[in-house]
């Protein structure tokens with residue numbers, strides 16, 4: 001009787017394998033939960049002697065749209081430029097998918113999977129839409145097929161043979177975003193994509209950004225258009241005089257007139 005109650009060797013092995021698999025599953029889940037796609041901490045940036053960003057910290061999860069809001073001159077664009085290495089932060093950490101990017105050159109940061117769409121768009125005016133896109137993808141380690149950009153921005157497909165200078169402001173902005181996407185980025189930083197565009201064009205572009213977000217593209221958005229921002233973003237950070245002043249979901253911000261008034265003047 002006593003002997004029959006003892007577990008067999010095979011039963012021990014099965015139990016051990018089961019425990020091992022369970023611990024692996026648990027470990028993978030907790031690691032995934034702990035590490036965001038982008039983790040920024042203690043970021044300090046200067047222009048010459050002027051201290052512009054003070055200990056900025058933020059996180060962005062994969063597939064998330066996160067917005068940076070704040071008054072003019074608050075430091076939003078400088079934050080994007082500091083992430084992208086256009087401005088070299090004096091201290092702090094920028095981890096993309098666990099890789100440290102702070103202090104690296106922009107081209108290395110681009111190769112690591114981050115793309116900044118500048119406010120001034122930076123497209124080649126003398127080249128066609130298609131040429132602009134193909135050139136953008138040339139040196140990328142991975143790239144989107146053109147068909148995927150056409151799918152995201154059907155308007156660009158219609159204008160594929162038009163020169164950059166012949167496009168409307170909204171089309172140029174689509175092309176600038178399309179150029180970033182050609183490099184198959186893990187994260188796209190959009191600096192004021194709706195700036196200077198007519199409301200009807202903003203609606204078109206918003207639709208395209210929504211499609212992009214729904215397709216799982218991770219985005220950090222800096223934008224003055226609060227209504228558009230709160231429609232697109234799931235979470236929001238407010239920067240005030242170079243300091244992080246507020247963090248929350250878009251819904252929480254909408255329901256918080258005090259914060260809206262204090263930091264955004266609305």
Ligand SMILES: Nc1ncnc2c1ncn2[C@@H]1O[C@H](COP(=O)(O)OP(=O)(O)OP(=O)(O)O)[C@@H](O)[C@H]1O
Pocket residue numbers: 047050052070071072073074075076077078079
């Ligand atoms: N190249 C530069 N040299 C010196 N100071 C700069 C430079 N660019 C921006 N600044 C200053 O840094 C501060 C933050 O500017 P930044 O452009 O980051 O603000 P922002 O929140 O993006 O505002 P905006 O919406 O007006 O662009 C401002 O005081 C601005 O005058």
